[in-house]
Amino acid sequence: MGLSYAYELVQYLREGRHIPLFTVDSHWKHLSMYPSVEKNENFDYLSVLGLIRQRWLASTEVEREAMLDKLKEIATPRTTGLQEPSKSTILRGRSGTKQMRAQQKKKN
Numbered sequence: 001m002g003l004s005y006a007y008e009l010v011q012y013l014r015e016g017r018h019i020p021l022f023t024v025d026s027h028w029k030h031l032s033m034y035p036s037v038e039k040n041e042n043f044d045y046l047s048v049l050g051l052i053r054q055r056w057l058a059s060t061e062v063e064r065e066a067m068l069d070k071l072k073e074i075a076t077p078r079t080t081g082l083q084e085p086s087k088s089t090i091l092r093g094r095s096g097t098k099q100m101r102a103q104q105k106k107k108n
Contacts, residue, residue, distance in 0.1 A: 012019055052071075056064060 008023070009019065052067075056067060059067065
């Protein structure tokens with residue numbers, strides 16, 4: 001079950017009736033016609049930035065470069081320095097003597 005059929009909705013509209021809740025699937029009951037109100041969460045970022053600044057001033061040049069790379073990753077996550085792992089060869093156990101002889105014949 002989902003929403004009522006269009007002809008049923010038109011009939012409810014003509015009669016000035018509301019859509020009965022038992023005809024609506026529970027998924028659709030959670031939706032609202034009104035836009036959701038964003039919560040304004042106050043975040044005290046100045047204290048965090050102060051700690052970063054203190055760490056920056058106490059750091060060596062190498063540490064500053066590492067911190068700057070991390071901050072760039074936070075600011076622009078699509079430009080991460082992470083790389084996909086290289087594909088490794090899947091070995092299925094120890095190669096047998098027949099396989100070793102065949103490989104030696106190919107080399108000769």
